[in-house]
Amino acid sequence: GAGVSQSPSNKVTEKGKDVELRCDPISGHTALYWYRQSLGQGLEFLIYFQGNSAPDKSGLPSDRFSAERTGGSVSTLTIQRTQQEDSAVYLCASSLKGGGGVADTQYFGPGTRLTVL
């Protein structure tokens, strides 16, 4: 079946503008994760969804960052008033069960490369 998809693949924006990044998880996967990967760095956890609720938002770096998930499927990560330090690749992953499922394997999308000028 189809894997995790993300759009857009690339986004260039001006400082101060808002951006929306979209993630379509694997069908049937109840858990969804957002990560950020800065150039040459590891993965920084942002937020985790179980169904439509977000039990773990601990990784969101500031209140300019928010995310929602509707219908237990598609998720949107919104960054308001973008700053240059927001430039990174934003990765989305999904897994079958998530919460409590320590054994779950996360499957990743191709990422959205965000550049803030």
Added chain:
Amino acid sequence: AQKVTQAQTEISVVEKEDVTLDCVYETRDTTYYLFWYKQPPSGELVFLIRRNSFDEQNEISGRYSWNFQKSTSSFNFTITASQVVDSAVYFCALSERNSGGYQKVTFGTGTKLQVIP
């Protein structure tokens, strides 16, 4: 405190050489899972292996092998007879249950492997 340590930032080997990527983790849980992912230049993280904390058997898959040792909290990854297509960043990850009871995956900072023809 860093929970997954990949001390090797970059490794270069000549094609056909064997190479081992180190991963050391830290957890207080008795039930946890360890993962390796490959991130080729295209950017998408590809799942390679999952290993649970109760299974210390080494695993071999083609040219790939993994050595899990609880006594040293290590989960090392060896590529035998390396090929140019193995050039990528490799991430080790630890999955455990967080204080809220949900799965929390912590990634290492990655090891960039360059295989020179």
